[in-house]
Amino acid sequence: MSAQDSGQERTEEPTERKxxxxxxxxxxxxxxxxNTMFVMMAGAVALWTGGQVLVKELMLLxxxxxxxxxxxxxxxxxxSLQLKRFTLDIAVAMMPMLAIMLAVxxxxxxxxxxxxxxxxxxxxxxxxxxPLAGVKxxxxxxxxxEFIKSILKVTLIGSIFYLLFxxxxxxxxxxxxxxxxxxxxxxxEMLILSLAAxxxxxxxxxxxxxxxxxxxxxxxxxxxMQEVRDESxxxxxxxxxxxxxxxxxxxxxxxxxxxxxxxxxxxITNPTHFAVALKYKxxxxxxxxxxxxxxxxxxxxxxxxxxxxxxxxxxxxxxARAVYYTTPLMAAIPGALYVAVAQVLAFVVNLRxxxxxxxxxxxxxxxxxxxGFLDPYEPPEVNA
Numbered sequence: 001m002s003a004q005d006s007g008q009e010r011t012e013e014p015t016e017r018k019x020x021x022x023x024x025x026x027x028x029x030x031x032x033x034x035n036t037m038f039v040m041m042a043g044a045v046a047l048w049t050g051g052q053v054l055v056k057e058l059m060l061l062x063x064x065x066x067x068x069x070x071x072x073x074x075x076x077x078x079x080s081l082q083l084k085r086f087t088l089d090i091a092v093a094m095m096p097m098l099a100i101m102l103a104v105x106x107x108x109x110x111x112x113x114x115x116x117x118x119x120x121x122x123x124x125x126x127x128x129x130x131p132l133a134g135v136k137x138x139x140x141x142x143x144x145x146e147f148i149k150s151i152l153k154v155t156l157i158g159s160i161f162y163l164l165f166x167x168x169x170x171x172x173x174x175x176x177x178x179x180x181x182x183x184x185x186x187x188x189e190m191l192i193l194s195l196a197a198x199x200x201x202x203x204x205x206x207x208x209x210x211x212x213x214x215x216x217x218x219x220x221x222x223x224x225m226q227e228v229r230d231e232s233x234x235x236x237x238x239x240x241x242x243x244x245x246x247x248x249x250x251x252x253x254x255x256x257x258x259x260x261x262x263x264x265x266x267x268i269t270n271p272t273h274f275a276v277a278l279k280y281k282x283x284x285x286x287x288x289x290x291x292x293x294x295x296x297x298x299x300x301x302x303x304x305x306x307x308x309x310x311x312x313x314x315x316x317x318x319x320a321r322a323v324y325y326t327t328p329l330m331a332a333i334p335g336a337l338y339v340a341v342a343q344v345l346a347f348v349v350n351l352r353x354x355x356x357x358x359x360x361x362x363x364x365x366x367x368x369x370x371x372g373f374l375d376p377y378e379p380p381e382v383n384a
Contacts, residue, residue, distance in 0.1 A: 010222035017231060022221055029217040031210040033153070035108045037202035042104035044195035046097040047188060055184045057093040061086060062180070112210055145212060153205050160201045164194050254298065257329060260291035261302055262309035266348045268323065271315040275299035276323045277306070278333070280345060287332040288341050293324050312348045318369040319344065340367030 014022075022028070047054070168190050175183045223231075261267075264277035265288075277292035279285075294302055306313055319340050327333050333341055343365040350362040 010219075010224055012223045012225060012228050014218065014221035014223055015228070015231060018221055018223060027217070027221075029112055029214045030109065031112055031206060031213045033149070033202060033209040034112055034206045034213075035105065037199060037206045038108040038111075039101050039105050040195055040199040040202060042101050043097065044192055044199055046100045047192045047195065050096060054093060054097070055181070055188050058090070059181055059184060061089045061093065112214070145216075149205065149209055152208070153202075156201045156204060157198060160197050164197060168194075254294075257292045257294075258301065258305055261305040262311065264291050264306070264311050266344055267302060267306045267311055267313045268316050268320045268344060269299065269303065269313060270317045270320045273299060274317075274320040274324045275302040276320055276327075277302060277311070278323075278341065278345075285332070287335075287338065288345070289332050290323060290327045290329055293327075293329065295324070312351060314344050314347060314364065316340075316344060316365065316367055319367050322369050336370050340369055343367045 171186070171190070175187060178186070260279075261277050264279050267275055267277050269275045274295055275293065275298075276290055278288045279291045280288035292302055303313060305311075319337070322337060323333060323341075326337075344367060347362060347365045354360065354362055
């Protein structure tokens with residue numbers, strides 16, 4: 001649905017995906033005046049640096065080509081063959097300058113918008129021959145800007161050309177009275193200065209056109225709020241799908257977590273709302289790690305699995321809440337809780353020894369918890 005059909009205005013900046021799709025379709029910011037300016041400047045610089053060599057080659061070509069013997073004049077097709085040879089030699093002599101201008105013409109678009117080769121842009125589109133679409137293009141902002149730009153360019157370039165004509169007119173008339181070499185050198189100098197002056201004029205046009213083209217391209221790619229939402233759904237997925245994916249991920253993570261409960265050394269409970277399963281192997285671990293944790297129904301399931309596998313369950317509400325809120329799964333407990341957890345692990349060892357030896361059941365621990373760990377809603381910062 002287009003912005004016109006939905007009645008929404010394009011108020012949002014284009015996303016990276018929108019810009020990437022536009023580039024794939026060959027739609028990028030382009031300024032022909034920008035490229036023309038660089039090509040003309042490159043031509044002026046090429047003539048400035050290699051003008052003397054070019055003039056000497058042209059003089060040599062003229063001497064060789066215009067030196068015609070009597071016998072050559074009587075040869076059939078001599079004039080046409082000589083003209084072809086002369087034209088080819090001139091083209092070869094000017095090849096370095098033309099190569100520089102061609103290279104600049106190919107690489108200058110990279111400054112504004114970069115390269116873009118799109119087969120979609122070359123595909124035929126029937127809307128391009130639609131009379132209604134043609135009328136819209138004629139009365140569009142783009143056509144208005146192109147008209148103003150053309151007037152500005154013609155006025156500016158025409159003024160520069162008139163000034164150059166007034167400056168060099170008398171000197172141009174005297175070139176015919178000068179020797180060949182000085183005449184060619186002076187002609188090249190005037191040509192270089194003329195190209196530089198015309199390029200300077202195009203700088204003004206390009207300085208206006210290039211920002212306008214970038215602005216217009218950005219405005220054309222702007223999106224409505226509905227388009228942004230639709231793109232977000234396409235790229236990130238619909239909310240209900242994302243919610244289902246998160247639910248499946250949580251179920252998978254919970255199922256995997258439950259398989260770790262039988263390997264735990266102790267389950268610390270609240271006793272009903274929280275449950276955390278701790279494992280500690282002194283030979284491989286620096287501190288006990290949390291292999292499972294949960295609240296409410298998950299905590300109840302942890303306790304059920306622990307009972308089935310005879311994993312000790314110790315009721316220590318403050319410690320259970322502190323570990324639950326401060327320690328992620330498969331992470332070591334914070335150092336501030338080492339003493340409290342050690343008391344629980346020591347109780348588990350004593351309990352097992354008492355059962356094995358038939359001794360009385362040891363007294364359950366009442367571990368001390370630092371003050372900052374007692375509020376579950378504002379858990380303290382824990383350094384890993």
